[in-house]
Amino acid sequence: MLRVATHQSANALTFKLEGRFTGKGAEEVRALGTRCNAEMKLFIDLTEIMFIDAVGEEVLLFFKRLGASFLAETSYSQDICERLHLPLMQNDKSDTCVGMFRGKNGDLPPNDSHSR
Numbered sequence: 001m002l003r004v005a006t007h008q009s010a011n012a013l014t015f016k017l018e019g020r021f022t023g024k025g026a027e028e029v030r031a032l033g034t035r036c037n038a039e040m041k042l043f044i045d046l047t048e049i050m051f052i053d054a055v056g057e058e059v060l061l062f063f064k065r066l067g068a069s070f071l072a073e074t075s076y077s078q079d080i081c082e083r084l085h086l087p088l089m090q091n092d093k094s095d096t097c098v099g100m101f102r103g104k105n106g107d108l109p110p111n112d113s114h115s116r
Contacts, residue, residue, distance in 0.1 A: 003048075004029055012041040018048035021056035030059045033066065042068040043089060046077040060084055 002025035003018040013036045015029060033042065044063055052060070060070075061084060069089035072078040081088055 002026075002029075004032070006032070008036075008040075011039075012043060013037075014043040014045065016045040016048070018050075020051045020053075021046075021049050021059070022051065022053040023055050026053075026056040026059040030062055033063060033068075042066055043071065044068050045071040046080060047071060047073040049074075049077050049080070052080055057084060060086060 001019045002021060004025075005016040005018075007014045007016075013033075015033070017029070021029070036042065042063060044060070046060075057080075060080070064070075064084070064086050068087075070081050070086045071089055072081045072086075078088075080086070
């Protein structure tokens with residue numbers, strides 16, 4: 001199961017991915033990403049990813065080509081970023097994208113979530 005939470009601000013779009021980033025779910029996230037304004041910064045939070053298949057990896061590489069930055073706070077997500085040479089962003093809670101995206105306890109706002 002894949003859970004995708006999004007947050008959009010004036011100049012940035014953030015996807016927080018949780019669970020299994022595979023197959024059709026990964027392709028749907030790619031479709032969401034292609035609908036965003038090309039001038040917006042794109043951030044992908046991989047911290048809660050449990051598994052990524054070849055399709056998911058291709059989608060991450062697609063986002064890399066679009067100029068996305070990635071957040072990885074677990075050993076698995078960091079390994080994915082290292083193996084695919086994905087650019088990491090700093091995990092600064094005051095950062096516009098991360099700070100606005102997460103609540104006080106690091107939780108996601110409940111109305112920004114979509115389960116697939």
